[in-house]
Every structure is written in C-alpha cells, then in structure tokens.
Amino acid sequence: MSKPRPLSPHLQVYRPQMTSMLSIAHRATGVVLSTGTLLLCAWLVSLSMGADSYATMSGLLAHPLGQFVLFGYSVALIYHAMNGIRHLGWDLGFGLTLPLVYRNAYIVLIASVVLTVALWAMVWF
C-alpha cells in the first residue's frame, strides 16, 4: 500500500455519451437492485411471521410511496436485465462495432420502457 493505485476515470470530466450513460446506469441499477434485496427479505420475513405482519407489509407496499418504490425497483430490474443481455452479447463477441453498440443501446432503452409498461399493465389489469 505504498503508492496510491490509479482509480477509474472521474465521471464528471467527460461529456455524457449514450454509451457511458448506459454503462453508469447499469452499475447504478445494479447497486439499487442489491439494496432492494432488503425489501424482498423484509417481505419474506413478514410472510413467515404470520397473517398480521404480512397485512402490515402489504399495506406499506400498497401505499403510494410503496408503489413508487416498487415501480422504481421494476424499472431498475428491467433495465439491468435488458442491458445485461447486451453485455452478455458482447461477452460472446456479438455487437461490438460502434454502430451496433449504439443501435443496441436504443433497443435496450425502448425494450425497457415497453416491458415496464407491460409489467404494470399486467399487474393492474
């Protein structure tokens, strides 16, 4: 630990680009999803503790704020899944040219919006 090792480039000195923004969003949503496991954990614990505690938990989730959190979680989940598929494609050697990287970026964004709307349409209707 004698010499400071270099860190990743500082995010704020670069002009935002589609590619970098999606990459940062992938990491951010990953962190959000990791934190969100607390919610799943709490839900499971409430269910395991019986009908009363589960009713309290359901009430919290049904509250507009709870619904907002769930909506946010679903956005993070779907985006991370779609961009994750894009990453797996790269790892297999697909879509690595610059035009394809950009085209797939738009596909990821459109697919995320469409799937999020479809998910909540399924929940509510």
Place this chain on the structure above:
Amino acid sequence: MAEFPAGISHRRRISGVSHWRWQRFSAVAVLALMSYFTILLATMGGLDYDSATALIAKPYNAIALAILLVVGLYHAALGIEVVIEDYVSLQRGRRMFIMLVKFDLFVIGLISLWALAKIAL
C-alpha cells in the same frame, strides 16, 4: 513469479478470470429465475396471505426462490465489489468496504432463506 504492484496480492490477481466468469454464469441464472418470478407475480394480481404462502410453499417455487436468493446475492456481491474497486482507493478502506458489503449481503441471504424455510416447510 511475476511481480505485482503493491496492494494487490498474487491470489487476488489470478482470481480475476474466475470473478469475471462467475459474474456471467450467475447473470444467466438470475435472468431466467427473475423472469419467472416477475411474470408469475405480475399475472397473479394481488397476493393475500394465503395465496402468497401457497405460492411459496410449492416445492418447485421454494427451491427456485432459494436458488435465486443465493445466486442473486452472489451476483450482487461480485458486481458491487467491482464498483467499489473502481472508485474506492486502497488507502480509503477499499477492502473493509468490500468486506462490509459482502457481510451485509450474506446476512440478508441468511435471513431470507430462514424466512423462506419457515414458510415452505
């Protein structure tokens, strides 16, 4: 033996490939299981106590959820480790930070699995 920069152990260096590989393997498993549970929950509509318990008590759902919890939290640990490595220097407690996050995720996993076992068994 090759020389490594100060602060990076030999063991840490050679485990890089396996880290990368398991991040991808776990990603595929989480993708499949998360899709299953997301669609399942979305199509079920509201979940009252009885239907939620019945859903999770089904052996194949309980096993699938247990696998999702273990593999998903493992995927999260690998991912957050890389994010911390990129933005927290060794001098500012990178290792401690990573250990703390991994410990937290481990505890979340234990509690979740314990609750799951209580519901399903």
